[in-house]
Amino acid sequence: MISVSKVSKTYGDGDAQTRVLKNVSLEIEAGEFVAIIGTSGSGKTTLLNVVGGLDREFTGDVSVNGAKISGLPEAKLAEMRNTQIGFVFQQFNLLDHLTAAENVALPSFFSPKETADAERRAVELLERVGLSGRSESNPTQLSGGQKQRVAIARSLFCNPQLLLCDEPTGSLDRNTGVEILNIFRKLNEDDGLTLIMVTHEEHIARMARRIIRFEDGEIVSDKANKPSDPSRRLQLGEEE
Numbered sequence: 701m702i703s704v705s706k707v708s709k710t711y712g713d714g715d716a717q718t719r720v721l722k723n724v725s726l727e728i729e730a731g732e733f734v735a736i737i738g739t740s741g742s743g744k745t746t747l748l749n750v751v752g753g754l755d756r757e758f759t760g761d762v763s764v765n766g767a768k769i770s771g772l773p774e775a776k777l778a779e780m781r782n783t784q785i786g787f788v789f790q791q792f793n794l795l796d797h798l799t800a801a802e803n804v805a806l807p808s809f810f811s812p813k814e815t816a817d818a819e820r821r822a823v824e825l826l827e828r829v830g831l832s833g834r835s836e837s838n839p840t841q842l843s844g845g846q847k848q849r850v851a852i853a854r855s856l857f858c859n860p861q862l863l864l865c866d867e868p869t870g871s872l873d874r875n876t877g878v879e880i881l882n883i884f885r886k887l888n889e890d891d892g893l894t895l896i897m898v899t900h901e902e903h904i905a906r907m908a909r910r911i912i913r914f915e916d917g918e919i920v921s922d923k924a925n926k927p928s929d930p931s932r933r934l935q936l937g938e939e940e
């Protein structure tokens with residue numbers, strides 16, 4: 701589904717040059733749940749933005765669903781982002797003056813069809829992420845975890861096959877982060893949604909089915925993972 705081949709990216713020039721991605725190659729199949737873990741500044745966000753077609757300033761090749769990103773005209777790329785990929789960010793990126801349901805249905809503002817159905821679909825998606833009864837709340841009335849649930853419902857609105865999540869638990873406490881990961885797991889296991897999640901938190905990465913370690917713009921390890929259940933471990937009081 702995703703093929704990253706010899707991708708490099710450099711910021712700045714001359715003495716101020718920083719190589720942020722160094723010849724990164726990577727294959728991700730449909731239905732995978734992959735965590736990319738690395739310290740701050742290692743290039744994780746840059747890589748995710750390249751895969752999601754948000755950043756086209758790189759060398760090498762990236763294909764999503766067989767379409768080579770570098771070859772797509774901007775309009776086609778935007779269409780791909782809007783129809784095939786959902787994005788979830790650390791800061792939720794919700795609009796405070798809209799209700800939860802309106803935030804979820806926001807993608808429908810950009811497509812003329814079925815605005816009447818949009819509200820109903822938004823409410824259904826909110827139920828799916830455990831927010832039934834909160835569709836009329838404004839983000840200001842919601843906790844961080846609830847806001848992230850709204851953002852996840854919004855990312856699913858256009859029925860994407862792929863979710864790209866950049867530090868989705870970075871603004872949440874540990875237990876709330878685990879709850880959010882359980883939603884991702886369910887979406888992956890029940891609906892076959894492909895997930896790529898960037899994180900710097902070890903216990904969060906361990907809830908994915910494959911862990912790619914990233915250091916200084918390079919993949920240093922890439923391993924299948926038997927997802928752990930940190931919520932259970934927390935109850936048992938075990939060390940990580």
Ligand SMILES: Nc1ncnc2c1ncn2[C@@H]1O[C@H](COP(=O)(O)OP(=O)(O)O)[C@@H](O)[C@H]1O
Binds near residue numbers: 712718738739742747
């Ligand atoms: N727009 C930019 N201009 C210059 N350097 C940048 C820019 N964006 C990111 N960087 C640098 O690229 C490196 C990787 O950044 P990033 O991909 O955000 O890392 P991570 O998400 O792992 O924290 C960092 O050293 C960062 O300072």
Ligand SMILES: [Mg+2]
Binds near residue numbers: 745746
């Ligand atoms: Mg980042």
